[in-house]
Amino acid sequence: MQSHEFFIEDDTAPADGWGAARPTFDTDLMAQLARGPLPGDDDLATAISLARxxxxxxxxxxxxxxxxxxxxxSRIALRALRLVLDRHGIEFRPPWRDFESFRSHWIAVGASGTGGWQARRDILAEWFGPVLETLEEAEEKGFRAELAQPISPRTKTGWERVDDEIDxxxxxxxxxxxxxxxxxxxxxxxxxxxxxSATVYDPAKHCPEGMAEPPVDKTDIRIxxxxxxxxxxxxxxELRGLTKKASALAHKVKHSPSADRTRAGIAADAVILLANMLRRLAE
Structure with missing residues (x-):
């Protein structure tokens, strides 16, 4: 989830200085997140958004x-964040529980008066900085480890449309x-x-004379x-066989009434590796 999804748009809410209604913080959603991951949600990405x-x-x-x-x-959100972080093995126990207790804390440690605003920023950076760094490192590892990575030292194919689709x-x-x-x-x-199919196929080279160019979704023919x-x-x-099998598996998962993580992961691995094999041929 992204940060804006933690709020509810309410046209009846009091307006801000620009005349727009202030969104309402979704405390019910916070309660759900505190209990556990939401179905279909990326809990790690949500943890990052909530921490930020x-x-x-x-x-x-x-x-x-x-x-x-x-x-x-502030109290509800901090509690939800603490429990979400616990799920990811990150301990987060700041010495305050809401805005008012945060104020009491910064007064107690001398972060008030002249220059106090920077001191308070430093206090927050000390607590939130390591949390965000750990979460972002976990996210990056997840990107690399969830699905297959090519043996090539290159992290992208260099084909923009293909790389966007893989991401x-x-x-x-x-x-x-x-x-x-x-x-x-x-x-x-x-x-x-x-x-x-759209990237590697060149009608001038790959389309037999007298035949119409096949549409992009005819991936077996074009690749x-x-x-x-x-x-x-x-x-x-053998390579043509790999192309056909990767395509057949992708379509099978797309239409399967019992698709699961194993089959979907294998299909995803297959097309990612195929993309990198084709890129190697282009060199």
């Missing part, structure tokens, strides 16, 4: 009074939790294949034509 928002709100309270939360909101596939797989989610992973796999041109003869039979 909490840091932001406490900093606003401690420096210029521009916070959106009430004191009660979206990785994100979708990380947050998938239900059959519908895993079917959508299959759909994202098909998206990678179609991006490859197969590319392979014929790059590796002519029998030597490309």
């Amino acid at each position: 928002l909490t840091h932001q709100e406490y900093q606003a309270f401690g420096t210029n009074g521009s916070q959106q939360w009430t004191d009660e909101d 979206q596939l990785r994100l979708r797989f990380r947050s998938a939790a239900t059959t519908q989610d895993y079917k959508d992973v299959g759909n994202r796999c098909v998206g990678v294949l179609e991006a490859l 197969g034509g590319y392979l014929d041109e790059r590796l002519p003869g029998k030597s490309n039979e």
